[in-house]
Amino acid sequence: MITYSTPRLAVGAFLVLIAGAAVADDKPAVHKPKNPPTRQELDRREAQRLYALGCLQERKNLLIEAVRSFEAARRLDPASPSVLRALVPLYFALDRHDDALAACKRVLKLDPDDFQTAGLYARQLRLHGLNAEAIKVLSEATKSTKLKDRPDMAAQVWFDLGQVQEQTGEYKAAAASFQKLAGFLDNTESMLENSRMTREDITAQAAETYERIGRVSLKANDPDAATKAFETAQKRDPTRAARLALNLAQVYQSQNKLREALAQIETYLRTQPQGTEGYELKADVQRRLGRGTDVVPDLEKASGRDPHNVALKLLLAREYVKGKQPRAAEKVYLGLLDRQVAGEIYKGLFELYREDGQSGAEKVLNMLDKAVKRGLGDDKNPGRPSEAASARAMLAVLKEDRELFPLLMAAAVRRLSADDEEDRSDRRLHYVTRSFLATLAARNKQLDYAEKLFRSCLDKINGPRDMEPDVYNGLIRVLQLRYKHEAVIEVCNHGLKKAQVTSRLLFQTKMGTAYLNLGKYDEAITAFEDAVQGANKDQQLLCKRLLVDALSAAGKHERALTECQALLKEYNQGSNLREVRSALSMVYQAMGKHDEADKQLRLILEMDPDDVTANNDLGYVWADRNKNLDEAEKMVRKAIELDRRQRVSGVMVSADSDEDHAAYVDSLGWVLFRKGKLEEAKAELEKATKMPGGDDDPTVWDHLGDVYHRLKQKDKAVAAWKKATSLYDQHTRRMQADRYKEIKDKIESATK
Numbered sequence: 001m002i003t004y005s006t007p008r009l010a011v012g013a014f015l016v017l018i019a020g021a022a023v024a025d026d027k028p029a030v031h032k033p034k035n036p037p038t039r040q041e042l043d044r045r046e047a048q049r050l051y052a053l054g055c056l057q058e059r060k061n062l063l064i065e066a067v068r069s070f071e072a073a074r075r076l077d078p079a080s081p082s083v084l085r086a087l088v089p090l091y092f093a094l095d096r097h098d099d100a101l102a103a104c105k106r107v108l109k110l111d112p113d114d115f116q117t118a119g120l121y122a123r124q125l126r127l128h129g130l131n132a133e134a135i136k137v138l139s140e141a142t143k144s145t146k147l148k149d150r151p152d153m154a155a156q157v158w159f160d161l162g163q164v165q166e167q168t169g170e171y172k173a174a175a176a177s178f179q180k181l182a183g184f185l186d187n188t189e190s191m192l193e194n195s196r197m198t199r200e201d202i203t204a205q206a207a208e209t210y211e212r213i214g215r216v217s218l219k220a221n222d223p224d225a226a227t228k229a230f231e232t233a234q235k236r237d238p239t240r241a242a243r244l245a246l247n248l249a250q251v252y253q254s255q256n257k258l259r260e261a262l263a264q265i266e267t268y269l270r271t272q273p274q275g276t277e278g279y280e281l282k283a284d285v286q287r288r289l290g291r292g293t294d295v296v297p298d299l300e301k302a303s304g305r306d307p308h309n310v311a312l313k314l315l316l317a318r319e320y321v322k323g324k325q326p327r328a329a330e331k332v333y334l335g336l337l338d339r340q341v342a343g344e345i346y347k348g349l350f351e352l353y354r355e356d357g358q359s360g361a362e363k364v365l366n367m368l369d370k371a372v373k374r375g376l377g378d379d380k381n382p383g384r385p386s387e388a389a390s391a392r393a394m395l396a397v398l399k400e401d402r403e404l405f406p407l408l409m410a411a412a413v414r415r416l417s418a419d420d421e422e423d424r425s426d427r428r429l430h431y432v433t434r435s436f437l438a439t440l441a442a443r444n445k446q447l448d449y450a451e452k453l454f455r456s457c458l459d460k461i462n463g464p465r466d467m468e469p470d471v472y473n474g475l476i477r478v479l480q481l482r483y484k485h486e487a488v489i490e491v492c493n494h495g496l497k498k499a500q501v502t503s504r505l506l507f508q509t510k511m512g513t514a515y516l517n518l519g520k521y522d523e524a525i526t527a528f529e530d531a532v533q534g535a536n537k538d539q540q541l542l543c544k545r546l547l548v549d550a551l552s553a554a555g556k557h558e559r560a561l562t563e564c565q566a567l568l569k570e571y572n573q574g575s576n577l578r579e580v581r582s583a584l585s586m587v588y589q590a591m592g593k594h595d596e597a598d599k600q601l602r603l604i605l606e607m608d609p610d611d612v613t614a615n616n617d618l619g620y621v622w623a624d625r626n627k628n629l630d631e632a633e634k635m636v637r638k639a640i641e642l643d644r645r646q647r648v649s650g651v652m653v654s655a656d657s658d659e660d661h662a663a664y665v666d667s668l669g670w671v672l673f674r675k676g677k678l679e680e681a682k683a684e685l686e687k688a689t690k691m692p693g694g695d696d697d698p699t700v701w702d703h704l705g706d707v708y709h710r711l712k713q714k715d716k717a718v719a720a721w722k723k724a725t726s727l728y729d730q731h732t733r734r735m736q737a738d739r740y741k742e743i744k745d746k747i748e749s750a751t752k
Helices: 010-023 039-059 063-076 081-093 097-110 114-126 131-141 145-149 151-167 171-186 186-193 199-219 222-237 238-254 258-269 277-286 292-305 310-322 327-338 342-353 356-377 383-402 404-419 422-427 429-442 447-459 463-481 487-497 504-517 521-534 537-553 555-568 576-591 596-607 612-624 629-648 662-675 678-689 698-710 714-731 736-748
Strands: none
Touching: 010 429, 010 612, 039 063, 039 186, 063 081, 081 097, 081 114, 097 114, 097 662, 114 151, 131 151, 145 151, 151 171, 151 186, 151 199, 151 447, 171 186, 186 199, 199 222, 199 238, 222 238, 238 258, 238 277, 258 277, 258 714, 277 292, 277 310, 292 310, 310 342, 327 342, 342 356, 342 383, 342 404, 356 383, 356 404, 356 429, 383 404, 383 429, 404 429, 404 447, 422 736, 429 447, 429 463, 447 463, 463 487, 487 504, 504 521, 504 537, 521 537, 537 576, 537 629, 555 576, 576 596, 576 612, 596 612, 612 662, 629 662, 662 678, 662 698, 678 698, 698 714, 714 736
16 A cells, blocks of 8 residues: 655645644644545555555464455455455465365456466366366466466466366367467577576477377377377477387387388387387387297397396396296396396296296295395304395285285195204295294285294294294284184293293283183183283283273173272373273273263363264264264264374374274264165175275174165175174174174064
8 A cells, every 4th residue: 555645845834834823722624535435445445454464474474364464354355356366375375275276266256367376276176186177277377368478377377288188188188288388489589588498498398398299199099190299399309309219109000100110119229228118119019010039039139238227127038928938037037136136026036936836836935935044144144134135025025916825825834844854954944934924924814824834933933032922923813813712812821831022911911802702701800910910000001901891891890990990090191091081981881871981982082072983982872872963973974084184194104094994984884874874874884894894893794784674675684694693603702692692683583
């Protein structure tokens, strides 16, 4: 806003004139403007003041205060695009993306020629996956009259438009947009005058743009346009000629001009590229010309000329395999492994060995065991880091090879007997090899193999002492997955007597859980009491909570409640208090005191409204009791969303980071069922049955059966309920006897 002041000289003269004539007690008349400002004009003036204030606050990095000032200005002068423009970057900086997008849209409505806001708006739309809207915005921006004198900015708009059109598969339109861009770049003098680009920059950008036009034209099935564009790119920048020869070869190949294609490929390959695209294209053209016998000899020559090109050697090995020359391929792979360790090399070699069946699996097993032994070293030989790296690379490849892995596991189990053959020590698998393979087998749900391999480690513990806890823990986990609870107890007793470095707490808590699953509550309580006695200060709360769960499952609710109340006094702050309240809620639920149970969950949420488990649990128990269903749905959906954020942020890495939690999905399905949204409930519960942790949860299958039954899909309902009862049988959860009987009754009623 511009302010006006009276010149100092004029003011002085005026004062002199009135000094003698004025009477001491006279007052000047109040000025009354002939045309007083309207309310709208006053608002606009105040908006200008607030706008200036916002600019000052933004300059001082007071972003929140600046937003408040600009928003106040916008309310007073909603027709001003300047205020909205100022708000856009601040909204983005403060993660107010919806407000930012709405502001962009409003700016363009007020000022359709604002190509800069259009570009920003389009980029944000693309980030949100709204490509169609971005294309519409950029298409309108190309019509801006302000671009007439800004060829540099016009070029940017056309580039952005072509990019998003190419991304969405609108190749013909993309080629046209890039052609517009090329037109600006071809006008070198105008670009030099209106941008900071050098002549060399403009030439390089023009060549790159024509190259892009060629690639997009190919996708648009316009080979003539592609050829013309690639040739133009070669003229604009001769240094690209060899590389562009590959693009021209692809065009000629698409037109079935194979000899012309081969000539262009040869031009390209003379540069000895590190990739294999050109070599693969040449092999395809040679075969189509009836010269397939030249493929391998030509690749051998090329590999000889470029001996350090690993990708080329891998291609040669694959061609050997195609040509039924497995030993030649093996020689190439092994030669590469002599010089470097790479998963891609092992992948190709193991695929080759896989074709040999069990004999190939034996070769892989020998390679892995040898690398493990040399990597670890022994009393006579120090460990070799390079061999350890090889072992890690092999394990990574084996984990993904679902065809070879079972063969490898079978070979490993057959080799276990070598431990008892003194004259066949060369056949014995290293302790660490067996442990690694057992862990991989467990992750691949090859539980029988995993159990045998883990047990072989326990039969003769002769490996690194620090691996003992992993072996015990791994075996117990496998036995739990197989619902072999008696075997878990046996292993725990073995560990309590024999283990050297494994915490006794592991065995006591796992044994207690096994007894609990068997319905042997007194034994479970004793095991957890032993754990409490042996636990240190940091472990006490976990062990006491397990004891509370066992007491509650055994129906000893009063003692469980007493234990929880004692814990409330001992652990009365932070995450520890949260754990105690969670345990207390479970005890109240088991006692049928639902309001008290709900109160504990609400207290947890008062401490932390974003507690994932508490949101889910409270939403679920409300759904189970058919109350507060709208709020229950919000809480469960919040738990799912919070869980997703936690899984994809921070530093935590998990193989299941892309999977929702099955229990939370089940809760959502159950809430939707209670609300009568049966199709939505079915979709969620069917999803839960396919997820880790949900596929073997009887509660999930029971819920799905109820949904099917309500949808009058009787056969599916009975099948789901039977799945639930079979899982209860496997789990041997006698504590769930009432639920088990209820499902049996539903099956009987539905099949009458």
